Amino acid sequence: MSALYEIRNLKHSYGGQPVLDIPRLTIESGEITALVGPNGAGKSTLLRLLALVEFPEKGVIFLQGSQTHKRPPKSIRRKIGWVMQHPFLFRGSALDNVTLGLKCHGVSRKERKEKALLALHQVGFNASLEKPAKDLSGGQRQLIALAQVLALEPEVLLLDEPFTHLDRSAYERLEQLLKEISRRNVTVLFSTHDQFRAMGLAKSMIALENGQLVNVPWVNLLSGICEHQRFKTGKIEIVLPDGIAVGNRIAIDPRDIVLSKEPLQSSMRNRFQGRVTGLQQEECGVRVTVMAGERFEVLITHQSCKEMGLTLGHSLWVNFKSTAIKCLGNGIG
Structure with missing residues (x-):
């Protein structure tokens, strides 16, 4: 298995307050990796850096062996699917929100509807496809955001607390979906505060505290x-x-x-x-x-x-x- 991401001497801060200090980290390609740690540990910040929506103050991040830059080409960005913990949805229906990303990527009207419907089916979205996004529950919004990303068929899937707001049935379905995606050689990295879920789903775990890598369980x-x-x-x-x-x-x-x-x-x-x-x-x-x-x-x-x-x-x-x-x-x- 080859390295998808390599981090070297990474330091990052907000308003002069250090939030990440990672000397070295490797994330393997094609695996499911869990990012665990308490609130404020730096999990969301690390995901944003890996998604190339922010860039470290110091240090470098390599993606598939190439150093990332502040203005990466679209071909690199399109490999990465990122789902935020509190996703932003546009006006319109649930279906509109999934097809919009495909439209921006130049996909034809017929094909983008087919891809959107498939992605919504994959994530188990069972509400009305024409329901306005503003009327969706927290769990439904999470599923729509995931469907938006899956419809684009990324090589890397970054998920910030994806199981939040999901009921038991929905998160069991999501667990199975992530396993299926990983079998297609898509790299999955998700953050969670639940180490039991991480142990059951992920092949490897990254633990953070105070923005630093630690080798401790986040239980007991x-x-x-x-x-x-x-x-x-x-x-x-x-x-x-x-x-x-x-x-x-x-x-x-x-x-x-x-x-x-x-x-x-x-x-x-x-x-x-x-x-x-x-x-x-x-x-x-x-x-x-x-x-x-x-x-x-x-x-x-x-x-x-x-x-x-x-x-x-x-x-x-x-x-x-x-x-x-x-x-x-x-x-x-």
Whole structure:
């Protein structure tokens, strides 16, 4: 697999406030990649830079081996489809909004209607095609914006929080659609604050905090103070590994937590008893929410869930090694 994007020594700011600082990053061609991180981490800014609608103050971005410039040719721009989190729609109907982009690209009236109808079908838009754009719900607007881009058949698809405002049925359809698009060798990069969705859909993940690349999960985020290799949240004390950087927040990967009916007598030094408060089917397994002093999100296989007979209110133990803990430093700012 070849690199689609390469970023080198990128720095970007707004009003003198740094928002991105990425020494080096490669995004592979033909894959689905998730961009995760909290609000304000720089996800939307990075997508705008990759979409070539903004340009970094410092550093370079290579697209398919060629350095991008402030005025890239139309042939380069047309390879990239970008869907904003809050898309702007024009006056007119839902169908009008999809055909307009095709008209601007010189597509004939007959062909642009055919392409628009196909794209609307692909995204699962089931409202009236003649419904005015101003009357569409947030989820419907999101689908129209995606159909606008898909109708142009881009090589790269950049999506900013595409699952926002979608109901369960719509986002499951979107997940399947993105997989189908990826199989056609279209590169997909989407941002999300939901790491479980990212783990189930993406082949690789890019995590950002304060505009910098980090290697931490964005689940089981706990705040507290660190004293004598113990992290105290005010409700529980967590044993930390030797040599971990001191900070006021930690994260624990949901895949590194083991559930058991009894406390495990093993190298797992952190053991907390709690009750199941949530069970959610995910693409990558079953998400189990446990209240054990603090709220823990745990990812287990469907088979494990069945074997344990988990139900709401089920009493069990949360177990994890101290080495499963990642320190996130002192917060966003």
